[in-house]
Amino acid sequence: MINRQATALTLTAISILFSSAAFADTTETATADMHVSLTVEKSCQISVGDMDFGSHPSDTGQLTVTSQASVTCTNGTEYQLSSASDHTYEMANDNGDTVAYTIYGDTSGSDLSKTPVDNIGTGSIQTIPIYGRVTADALAQAPAGNYSDTVTLTVAY
Numbered sequence: 001m002i003n004r005q006a007t008a009l010t011l012t013a014i015s016i017l018f019s020s021a022a023f024a025d026t027t028e029t030a031t032a033d034m035h036v037s038l039t040v041e042k043s044c045q046i047s048v049g050d051m052d053f054g055s056h057p058s059d060t061g062q063l064t065v066t067s068q069a070s071v072t073c074t075n076g077t078e079y080q081l082s083s084a085s086d087h088t089y090e091m092a093n094d095n096g097d098t099v100a101y102t103i104y105g106d107t108s109g110s111d112l113s114k115t116p117v118d119n120i121g122t123g124s125i126q127t128i129p130i131y132g133r134v135t136a137d138a139l140a141q142a143p144a145g146n147y148s149d150t151v152t153l154t155v156a157y
Contacts, residue, residue, distance in 0.1 A: 040074065042073070042077040042157060044157045046072075046155045048153050052065065053101075056139065058139055064133050066132075068129055069127070069128045070126070073119075074121050074123060078120050079119055079120070081105060081119070081153060082116035082156070083151050083153055084152045087113060087151055087152075090149060093145035094145070101138065101149075103130055104131050105129070105131070116156075
């Protein structure tokens with residue numbers, strides 16, 4: 001009986017093997033090409049840190065501080081970083097007193113609203129220093145108080 005079962009099992013395995021081989025020989029294929037595409041649009045994002053001149057006596061002299069803008073633009077995208085062109089750069093207190101200041105994007109002190117920073121995107125974050133200056137005269141003439149302002153920076157691309 002065991003011999004019969006072994007023989008039957010062997011014959012079954014052989015028939016499966018030959019039927020698979022026969023099936024493999026008769027299988028046909030069809031192919032087609034699939035077109036794959038992508039459009040990468042240029043884009044830019046910006047974030048900026050606050051600029052804090054700190055607390056100083058009015059006779060401190062000129063104040064210069066640095067902040068930074070973080071710009072991410074599509075690789076190869078030319079862009080310009082500037083501030084709002086109609087901004088007067090005056091911090092004000094609750095009494096309406098003002099302190100004039102300038103912001104600029106290079107060490108030469110060119111006003112960021114008139115001389116934008118030109119750059120080309122890399123697809124990664126690019127850190128651009130933003131400098132601020134209060135002249136000694138502006139600080140000396142300011143009444144004591146807390147002064148603030150909001151400046152909008154723009155990336156044109």
